[in-house]
Amino acid sequence: MAADLAKAARGNPFLRLAGAGADPETLAAMPSGLHAHVLTEIGFLALTPDEWRIAQAFLEALAPSGWLDATIEEVATRxxxxxxxxxxxxxxxxxxAPSGLFARSLAECLELQARDRGLLTDEVAAVLRSLGAIADGGISAxxxxxxxxxxxxxxxxxxxRTLDPKPGASFAAADQSLLRAPDFVATRIGHGTKQGWLVELNAATLPDIEALGCxxxxxxxxRRAAQEARSLARAVARRNSTLLAVGRALVRRQSAYLKMEVPDPAPLVRAEIAGMAGVHESTVSRVAQxxxxxxPRGVIGLASLFSRPVSGGGCSVSALRARIGSIIAAEPCARPLSDAAIADRLAADGIAVAQRSVARHREHLGIPARAVRRRTGPRRPA
Known part of the structure; x- marks a missing residue:
């Protein structure tokens, strides 16, 4: 949208942009990151409409590391x-590219890269198939x-070791979204039991678009140029209305978290916000990313307010990972906890997850297995 406005402003004498950040060159230079890169690359795959819908579901499950944050079954259901x-x-x-994106595990991520670089020998493939053995028994195991x-x-x-275990992380430096002014401003208003939220688009980043008469x-x-300018002005107005609907639905749903009454966002999927805002789920996904x-918590990315619920756990994935991280941070350095012991601690908190799920979330946090933590400490990556 920003690039379209910039192009239109340069080429249509009946379209005028005003306000902060309305310079066409600035608008055209909006930052991009992992999701923007992947969206561009998907466009070259010549997918059918059905395949594109599936690709969108995968894109929603793409973590900043470049790994998938959902199982194949969850994506298929979505x-x-x-x-x-x-x-x-x-x-x-x-x-x-870069190879390793959309991997479901560390082994698959490395396998994709090794194959792409011609490093996937029989020995490397055998090591990747048995990679989990190193966690508890080291090189000999x-x-x-x-x-x-x-x-x-x-x-x-x-x-x-020459490969990148998190190929998506390299895009973080290119994603300057948190270095510019926020797109929304959510402010607490009222007093006592009558408190509420005022959610607005940030005037500092929102150019005023005006279609001049002819x-x-x-x-x-x-006359055609003037008509095009009026059509674009109406489209921008509709776009802003859609953005506000999504932003306000998010604030209503995550009010307790934004007020800092709870430490983590509530479980929330994009389909729920789409229903509240009256828009398509893909629209919510684009806005969130x-x-x-x-x-009141500072400037946050809208994507951070989404986290799928943990099956049988009654909490979100982000909350589960935070809990796993805190359990490991508090463990005795000389006697680190196994994934099974962490699962038992979570069960005592009412969060029922399997040992293998604990391992997957621990790896996502970059925390090594027990045997490695025994040697290096809990926070050093493997």
């Missing part, structure tokens, strides 16, 4: 298609599980 169809689209998405010699395992690991006896080309909001 897109309303069979799992086999979803896997076929995933294979195409995993062709997007990995050698035994993979059927390789210690020397061969060392060589394979040396090749794997005489009826003007040449046809000028691109925009920020000034709140």
């Amino acid at each position: 897109a309303g298609v069979p799992t086999a169809r979803t896997e076929a689209v995933l294979r195409r998405l995993q062709q997007i 990995l050698a035994e599980a993979s059927g390789l010699s210690i020397k061969a395992v060392d060589a394979a690991l040396a090749a794997l 005489d009826d006896d003007a040449p046809l080309t000028l 691109a925009m920020t909001m000034q709140t």
Whole structure:
């Protein structure tokens, strides 16, 4: 939208932009990040409409690391298609550069990169298939599980260390969204039990667009230009109305978190906000990925307010990860907890998750397994 406005402002004499940030060159230079890059690359895949719907579901599950933050089954359910169809689209998405994007695990991420760089030898593949063995038993356990010699395992690991375990993180430096003024401003108003929220689009970043008039006896080309300017002005007004609907629905749903009454956002999926705002789920996804909001908690990305619920846990994924991180941070350095022990601690808090789920979320946080933490401490990555 920003680039479209900039182009229109340069090429239409009946369209005028005013207000802060309305310079066409500034508007055209809006920042981009991982999701913007992936969206562009998806455009080159020539997907069918059904495949595009599945790709959108995958994009919504793409974490900043470049890994998938949902299972194939969850994406298939979200897109309303069979799992086999979803896997076929995933294979195409995993062709997007940089290699390793849309991986479901560390092993798959490294495998995609190794194959792309011609490093996927039989030894490297064997190590990747048995990579989990290194967590508890070190190199010797990995050698035994993979059927390789210690020397061969060392060589394979040396090749794997040249790869990037989080290929999406490189886009963080290019994403300047938090370095510019927020797109929304959410302010608490009223007193006592009559308190509420005022959610507005930030005037500091929102240019005023005005369609200038044209005489009826003007040449046809000028009348057409004036009509185009009026159409664009109406489209911008509709766009702003949609943005406000999404922003206000988000604030209503996450009011307790934004007021700092609870430490983590409530479980929330984009479909719920789409229903509240009366828009399509893909619209909510685009707004969430691109925009920020000034709140009592500071400037936050709208995407951070979404977190799918944990099955059987009664909390969001972000809250679960925060709890796992706090449990590990408090563990005795000499006796770190196993994933099973962490699962037991969570169960005592009323959060029922499997040991393998604990391992997956721990890896997402960049926290190594128990055997590595015993040697290096809880916060150093493996």
